Amino acid sequence: MSDHHGPAPFPLRGTWASGATPDPVTGLLGFPEFYACLPSFLEDRARHGQRVGIAIGDVDHLKSFVENTNATEPGSFGHLAGNALMSTLGRICSxxxxSTTFPFGCVSTFGGDEVIVAAVLNTTTEFATSIAALRDQCRRQLPRPVSFARTTIAPRLGTDWRPYAAETLSAVDKALFRRKAARCGTIDDLGFVVGLDEVVIQDVHPAA
Known part of the structure; x- marks a missing residue:
C-alpha cells in the first residue's frame, strides 16, 4: 500500500452501521456512530452464537513526534504532523x-490517536494473528509504532448491552495503558500487543 494514493475503502463490513460516514482525518468509522451501534451489533452476534474480537490501538509517543516535527520543520505547526500520521494510520487500517476474512466488523477512530477494531471471528485464533499483522504493518509504515490490546468475547443473550459494550471497551483500554505504563521506556519497548483472556471479560460483564 502506498501512502501517496487515494483513500482506502471504508473499513466497514455488514449493514450494522449502515449510513455511517468516514472520519475526515483517518477515513475510519467515526467513534460516535461506532459507539451508538456497538450494543445492537453485540446483541445480534449473540443471537447467532458468534464470537467478537475487540482491539484498541494507540500510537506510541505521538506527542513527542508532533513536538519534534514542529521544532524541526518550518511548515509544521499545531497537530498537523499528528493529523498526517493518523491519516496514514487510517489508510493502513482500512x-x-x-485483507481480512471477518464476515462483519469495522475499524473506528477514537480521540486523537486511537483506533478500535470490532470483528466477528471465523476461528478462535485468527484475531490474535490479524492484530499482530496490523501492528507489524504500522511499525513498517509509520514514524511511530502503535501498541494494541485485544480480546475476544462471547456475547450472551440476556446481557444489558450498553453497559456491556462500554465496560468491555474500558477493560481493553485499561489493559493497553497498564502495559504502556509498565513499559515506560523508549520506543523500542512499545509497539506491543497485549491480550486479555475471554474469561476475564465475561467475569467483568455477567449476563443480566
Whole structure:
C-alpha cells in the first residue's frame, strides 16, 4: 500500500452501521456512530452464537513526534504532523481490514490517536494473528509504532448491552495503558500487543 494514493475503502463490513460516514482525518468509522451501534451489533452476534474480537490501538509517543516535527520543520505547526500520521494510520487500517476474512466488523477512530477494531471471528485464533499483522504493518509504515490490546468475547443473550459494550471497551483500554505504563521506556519497548483472556471479560460483564 502506498501512502501517496487515494483513500482506502471504508473499513466497514455488514449493514450494522449502515449510513455511517468516514472520519475526515483517518477515513475510519467515526467513534460516535461506532459507539451508538456497538450494543445492537453485540446483541445480534449473540443471537447467532458468534464470537467478537475487540482491539484498541494507540500510537506510541505521538506527542513527542508532533513536538519534534514542529521544532524541526518550518511548515509544521499545531497537530498537523499528528493529523498526517493518523491519516496514514487510517489508510493502513482500512487496507488491512479489507485483507481480512471477518464476515462483519469495522475499524473506528477514537480521540486523537486511537483506533478500535470490532470483528466477528471465523476461528478462535485468527484475531490474535490479524492484530499482530496490523501492528507489524504500522511499525513498517509509520514514524511511530502503535501498541494494541485485544480480546475476544462471547456475547450472551440476556446481557444489558450498553453497559456491556462500554465496560468491555474500558477493560481493553485499561489493559493497553497498564502495559504502556509498565513499559515506560523508549520506543523500542512499545509497539506491543497485549491480550486479555475471554474469561476475564465475561467475569467483568455477567449476563443480566
Amino acid at each position: 487496507s488491512w481490514f479489507h
